[in-house]
Amino acid sequence: MLKQRLVTGFTVGLLFVGIVFFFPAWMHMFLLFAAFLLAQLEFADMVRDSGHRYEFLATTVLGSVFLGATALETPLVRDLMERFPWTPPPMPAGRIDFSALVLCVAPAVLLVLGVLRRKTERAMETFALSFAGFWYVAVLLSFLVRLAFEWKVYEDWHTNYTGRLMLLLFVVLVKSADIGGYTFGRLFGRHKLIPAISPGKTWEGLAGCYFFSLLAGFVMWYVFHAWFKEAFGQMRFPLVHALVLPVLLTTTGLFGDLAESLIKRSVGVKDSSSRFPGMGGILDILDSLLFSAPFMYAYVVWFF
Numbered sequence: 001m002l003k004q005r006l007v008t009g010f011t012v013g014l015l016f017v018g019i020v021f022f023f024p025a026w027m028h029m030f031l032l033f034a035a036f037l038l039a040q041l042e043f044a045d046m047v048r049d050s051g052h053r054y055e056f057l058a059t060t061v062l063g064s065v066f067l068g069a070t071a072l073e074t075p076l077v078r079d080l081m082e083r084f085p086w087t088p089p090p091m092p093a094g095r096i097d098f099s100a101l102v103l104c105v106a107p108a109v110l111l112v113l114g115v116l117r118r119k120t121e122r123a124m125e126t127f128a129l130s131f132a133g134f135w136y137v138a139v140l141l142s143f144l145v146r147l148a149f150e151w152k153v154y155e156d157w158h159t160n161y162t163g164r165l166m167l168l169l170f171v172v173l174v175k176s177a178d179i180g181g182y183t184f185g186r187l188f189g190r191h192k193l194i195p196a197i198s199p200g201k202t203w204e205g206l207a208g209c210y211f212f213s214l215l216a217g218f219v220m221w222y223v224f225h226a227w228f229k230e231a232f233g234q235m236r237f238p239l240v241h242a243l244v245l246p247v248l249l250t251t252t253g254l255f256g257d258l259a260e261s262l263i264k265r266s267v268g269v270k271d272s273s274s275r276f277p278g279m280g281g282i283l284d285i286l287d288s289l290l291f292s293a294p295f296m297y298a299y300v301v302w303f304f
Helices: 002-022 025-049 056-072 075-082 098-117 123-149 162-188 203-228 239-267 282-303
Strands: 192-194 198-202
Touching: 002 025, 002 162, 025 056, 025 123, 025 239, 025 282, 056 075, 056 098, 056 123, 075 123, 098 123, 123 162, 123 282, 162 198, 162 203, 162 239, 162 282, 192 203, 198 203, 198 239, 203 239, 239 282
Parallel strands: none
Antiparallel strands: 192 198
């Protein structure tokens, strides 16, 4: 189990770094869309296996349109679009963005589907679960799109590395917390955190989450302070960020992990799938990242 977990974790990490740093920006969207489709499929399977109906086609289409609209609204994509006269102009200030429109229309679409089926039995359950899947996967994942593409293009048309570095920083801090929790939990875990939701989590493991994430934050700060004079692409990365971000992301990541455990326990499964040996499914990998992404984006916009 541990060997499989290490091999899978190393392979997924290597794939992530390779795509983020050695492929063009459009490949980032390919990676995020692939993650979205797998996560949607897993969420739908869990809902259906528990005996409920799930609007898989509708939520997948709505989620794909929402992620695409989110990307089109980012500075990086807008900069690229402005260089081509045939592309539509960006939305004027004061108008609602297309992604916000999709977000508002999504529940209406799901309710209309229920009306067209002309069946009232468990219709609200279907609507609620389908909209929950749309929000849990597409809406939360869209903040990773914004984090990656929130940076303007250089004059020579090359995209700068700030978004890539922000993704790296985010994933390193959140996943370091996961690794710390797993390590401390196995070595020292004695006192259960919330056994009714996640039997394996302990207070000792929680301490490991904060310790490993703070250690990772300090290492990232030291590397950029010593080699790049605190520069993080186009941003500055002083020590205060290396102390605050790990605490923030570890806390939000913990609730993301527990939230996914709550979903899994409610439908009677241990893992969202078995696609990634030793780690479960894509939702088991993304759980802490999904809940932390909006907070990381807000922190970057407000404080970086």
